[in-house]
Amino acid sequence: MINWLRVTVCMIALITATLVLAPIQIVLLWLDVSPRRRLPRLWHRIACRLVGIRVHVHGKPDSQRPLMLVSNHASWKDILVLGSIADVAFVAKSDVKAWPVFGLLARLQKTIFIDREQKRTTGNQVNEIGKRLADGEIVVLFPEGTTSDGNRLLEIKTSLFGAAAAAVPLSPTGAVHVQPVAIAYTGIHGMPMGRYHRPIAAWPGDIPLAPHLLGILYEGAVDVDVIFGEQITYMADSNRKVVSRQVEKSIRSMLSLKLRGR
Template sequence: MINWVRVALCGALLVLVSLVLMPVQILCLWLDLKPRRWLPRFWHRVACLLLGLRVRVHGEPERRRPLLLSANHVSWKDILVLSSVADVVFVAKSEVKTWPVFGLLARLQASVFIERDQKRTTGHQVNEIGRRLADGEIVVLFPEGTTSDGNRLLDIKTSLFGAAASAVPHSPTGVVHVQPLAISYTGIHGMPMGRYNRPIAAWPGDIGLVPHLLGVLREGALDVDVDFGEAVDYDRHANRKDVSRTIEARIRSMLSDRLRGRPKLDRVVARAER
């Protein structure tokens, strides 16, 4: 049974924090001030805490710039999780702008909105992503184009990796770094989450947002693991499809290893500690 007192308290606290930070973020976006990049991270950390999302990070974002993060996509919670880890902006489908609450949050985070079905605007959208990358922003791309059930990586779409190519001429080193990232929902109430109950954390498109949100609150604390993989250097000689295949293989490997409970990164760390 949902603890409605907890739901009301968490909601009230999140609204209060939002009302305080929102005008500041709007001003920072308008004046192009640096806090516009890290204020969303603070808000998302508070949101993760209130929603019971316990985030564990393995590895770290590539320190060199420009940086494009490519991640698997399970749920709207991925946005909260990744935004609590680093100062990032997202590539989102255009209809997100019209969503209640989430649309506003996406705009406040300066997300890049794309028209999936409008091929004539693809070049402009790719150039906008490239401009953000060249400006030093960390851009997150969900190349599957939709959400999965959390147990596997869907086939990725390669077209938006062209954003890396468009940023290459503006990079001081002539290289854009594309880093794979795996998001794994691994536990609930501190207990391991199996493949049959992992869809509790997932948000397939045919389920309404409010019912799913209530389900998350009903189930309680979720453990989320974020694995950063080895980046691929994208220069003027790189082949977009080759880069996308490499990134796909690395995300798939990290996700599979993490869900099996014995990721390679942890094994390396364990051996080093001995």
């Protein structure tokens, strides 16, 4: 009974925060001023606090620009987690646009939507990511293309690393900085979260969103570690596949160590 009361209070508080901040963000987007990048971080921090996600940060986003963060992807909660740490723009599948509530929130954060099925528009989408990078925005890429069970890194798709190449000619320094990031869900109610319990935090995608969200709210105490790796400089002569393998190796290593409690 107490847990369900908490769920109700959290939902009301989150809806209230959204109704207060959303109109402000709409105006900031219309004016296209820099606070539009910062306001979503406040919302993400509020959401993490209300949902019960405790974020532990190791390292920090690289200070050099343009900067692309490349992360593993275990759950919709990854958006809240990374969004609470830095002023970032996400790359998401185009069908997220149509999701109830989440689609609206994604548009308010000026998410870059891509349609992997429409090969004819891939170049334009990659160029959009490149332009946003060159404009100084930190763009987050989830190169697995889908969510995992939180226990491993899926195969990385190299195609969207072309966005880094697209940003190189627009960069004042002729380089784009690609930084690997590992997101590891490591605890629940202050206790270590093993492989058996990690599905509580992870959202592989075949589970309906609403029950999963309610389950997280019901638990109310999930610990997540975010590890920032060493940036890799992407130049005009860099090989996309080589860079993607370096990123994959770094994320896999950081994720594995943190899941083993190191």
